[in-house]
Amino acid sequence: MGKNLIFETIPREMHTGVVALDKNGCALYANPFFLKSFPVDGGIEGRPVAEFVKSERLLQSVGAFLEKKGGKSEDIEISEGNRFFSVRIVPIKDKADFSLMLFLQDITEEKRVETIKRDFVANVSHELRTPLASIKGYSETLLDGAMDDRETLREFLRVIDRHATRMSRLIDDLLILSRLESHQMTIVSSPIDLGELVTSTVKGFEKQSRDKGITLSAAVPDDLPKALGDRDRLEQVMVNLLDNAIKYTPSGGSVIVSAAREDGIVRVDVVDTGIGIPAADISRVFERFYRVDKARSRELGGTGLGLAIVKHIIQGHNGKLSVESAPGKGSVFSFSIEACK
Numbered sequence: 263m264g265k266n267l268i269f270e271t272i273p274r275e276m277h278t279g280v281v282a283l284d285k286n287g288c289a290l291y292a293n294p295f296f297l298k299s300f301p302v303d304g305g306i307e308g309r310p311v312a313e314f315v316k317s318e319r320l321l322q323s324v325g326a327f328l329e330k331k332g333g334k335s336e337d338i339e340i341s342e343g344n345r346f347f348s349v350r351i352v353p354i355k356d357k358a359d360f361s362l363m364l365f366l367q368d369i370t371e372e373k374r375v376e377t378i379k380r381d382f383v384a385n386v387s388h389e390l391r392t393p394l395a396s397i398k399g400y401s402e403t404l405l406d407g408a409m410d411d412r413e414t415l416r417e418f419l420r421v422i423d424r425h426a427t428r429m430s431r432l433i434d435d436l437l438i439l440s441r442l443e444s445h446q447m448t449i450v451s452s453p454i455d456l457g458e459l460v461t462s463t464v465k466g467f468e469k470q471s472r473d474k475g476i477t478l479s480a481a482v483p484d485d486l487p488k489a490l491g492d493r494d495r496l497e498q499v500m501v502n503l504l505d506n507a508i509k510y511t512p513s514g515g516s517v518i519v520s521a522a523r524e525d526g527i528v529r530v531d532v533v534d535t536g537i538g539i540p541a542a543d544i545s546r547v548f549e550r551f552y553r554v555d556k557a558r559s560r561e562l563g564g565t566g567l568g569l570a571i572v573k574h575i576i577q578g579h580n581g582k583l584s585v586e587s588a589p590g591k592g593s594v595f596s597f598s599i600e601a602c603k
């Protein structure tokens with residue numbers, strides 16, 4: 263392969279934007295990746311840099327280099343629209359001539375992951391701190407003398423126990439999520455009877471719904487085909503959806519779980535007549551830690567991970583998950599997975 267061909271191929275194929283500016287800051291050259299990230303109508307050659315780059319930070323640096331006509335290479339980070347770039351500015355002196363080369367790497371994805379990680383750590387710490395503060399407060403009060411009264415002792419221990427349970431649930435949910443995300447917990451699909459899974463999970467919630475004054479029922483047709491799925495994981499899905507349906511439905515309401523066959527899939531609907539979800543929140547309820555009413559969910563012992571787990575498991579089945587809801591009327595959470603032929 264000839265050198266020319268090599269030097270043609272590199273800038274064309276690399277995933278870094280490259281642009282060369284002359285001593286007046288007008289474009290001499292831009293590679294395809296740059297043009298894709300900074301589209302310019304009618305060709306870039308000869309156009310001043312300010313016409314295709316908006317970042318003040320970058321324009322200032324470029325301006326300083328052009329004024330000095332020299333200096334050391336510089337690395338900066340800029341945002342352009344909703345994307346982030348790491349930019350290396352390289353001054354080039356060739357006898358009396360001066361030009362600048364810019365190399366731009368798109369770091370939007372790295373930034374996004376960084377933000378998610380930061381938010382995640384902040385969320386987990388916050389969620390652990392709240393119950394921990396209570397445990398500490400109550401145990402200190404007991405040690406300071408309150409334990410001498412048996413009634414107080416019993417009551418405070420109950421609070422401590424409740425908060426400890428919350429913390430251990432949070433850790434369990436986090437572990438499930440992290441195993442699902444790192445693919446350590448794999449979805450092993452085999453033919454399963456979803457109808458039986460629906461009825462048995464509903465049975466498991468009978469006491470809870472009766473105690474709360476909610477009618478709970480299951481509707482499964484006799485001829486429901488088997489579905490391809492991982493029974494244990496789908497049981498977790500059912501438990502999380504039913505737990506929510508009952509938790510977010512006031513006394514006197516009802517929860518119905520139904521299963522049905524549709525075109526090559528088996529679909530399960532969990533329908534409640536509960537408080538519903540406002541339209542502005544609905545697209546976010548599957549995010550980790552997202553709760554419409556943080557204080558209320560926390561009071562009910564929730565951490566906001568239930569639906570994130572549901573989403574992961576259904577995704578792992580290549581299934582579909584959806585929600586429809588109207589505040590004050592109720593919600594329908596549905597999922598579907600492949601039916602057995």
Ligand SMILES: Nc1ncnc2c1ncn2[C@@H]1O[C@H](COP(=O)(O)OP(=O)(O)OP(=O)(O)O)[C@@H](O)[C@H]1O
Pocket residue numbers: 435502506507510534536537538539547552553554555559563564565566567568569570593
């Ligand atoms: N059936 C429902 N009716 C009304 N709101 C719901 C329903 N299901 C979920 N939500 C809303 O979505 C939020 C997220 O649900 P998710 O199951 O992830 O968390 P949680 O129930 O608060 O806590 P956890 O499941 O960890 O105990 C809830 O806090 C609630 O605001």
Ligand SMILES: [Mg+2]
Pocket residue numbers: 502505506564567568569
């Ligand atoms: Mg939940």
